[in-house]
Amino acid sequence: KGAEEEEGNEDEGQTKRKRKRKRKKKQLSDEAETNEDDNQEKEKLTSIDHTIFVEGIPFDSREDDVRGFFVDNGCDDVIQLRLPQWQDSGRLRGYGHIVFNTTASREKAISELNGKNMGRRYLSIKAPNPPRPGTSAGAILGNKARDQPEGCNKVFVKNLPYDATEEDIQKAFVSCGKIIEGGVRLARNYSNHQSKGFGYVEFKNPEGAYAAVNRAAKPFGVVLSGRPCFVDYDEKEMKGSFRTDGGKLWQKQHGNVHGEN
Structure with a gap:
């Protein structure tokens, strides 16, 4: 009887492992399909x-x-x-x-x-006029994609509309990759909190930064309110003086995300 129980337990274990492998295979397949759909949409947005x-x-x-x-x-x-x-x-x-x-x-x-x-x-x-060689939105702004610094997951963005909010920028870049909580920071005037027209986007992974820079280098790459945006990798430490649209220090509102005090 003991031998039979052992054999039954072994069969049950094999069945569970097979189910686990099957679930994992389906999960990988679903993720690959999602990534392919995302890539196709990005291509359409710049086509x-x-x-x-x-x-x-x-x-x-x-x-x-x-x-x-x-x-x-x-x-x-x-x-x-x-x-x-x-x-x-x-x-x-x-x-x-x-x-x-x-x-x-x-x-x-x-x-x-x-x-x-x-x-x-x-x-x-x-139909829109096809961009002449060297005159895409990215090229006009000098937005030629350069080699990505190792591990860089943050980008610098300029030529933003002055009325663009953090939420607007988040929507423009979210298709490039997951953005960390509070990962969009706008440079604002100290006295009136108005945007200065540039800021930063921090992604969870370097792949997001890579997608953003390379997308911006294409015709109609990253456009907000009709303005083509310049996007480049940023390796500098984020300044603690950045503020939200309400005038609060960004570091105080979102610093806990990065483990800052």
Whole structure:
């Protein structure tokens, strides 16, 4: 009987190990599929083949209105709107780029929606001009991807819209990789707490920083409110004088994340 019990326990152990291996294999497969989907979306966001240029947007429209216009007209797979705004009022400037998930929606927008009314204005919709060699958004700003310093997981970002918040920047970079808690820091004016137009993004892993720098070097790489952003690796220690939009010292609010006092 003892031998039978031993054999039964051994069979049960093998079954558990098989299940564990199967679960691990499925987990790895799911992670690989997720990474592939993320990579495909990043490529679309920087691809001219998925992008249109629009003029004639009503100045009193909001981003949701623009998105709704295309959805209502059969182009319902908008994945990004890059619509410049006036800094003083936050109103749209009336033009911008829109990225679709499929080339079919992009072609439909150009062929069927060009000249169509949106509110009291006529929309002009066309393919964006292809960037000339050396004149991509990244190249204009000197954003040529350099070799990544070993272990570097932080990037420096400039040419940011002055009204861009930490949350706006987080959304722009989150597809590059996981950002640590409180990992977006804006340089702000000491007296009025207004952004100075540059800041830093700290990722959990160096792969995030690598993805951000290389994405910014492409046409339409990293754009906020119509402004192409310069992105480069940053190896310096973060200054303790950075403040949040409420004027609090960043270090006091988020320092515990890094084990600082």
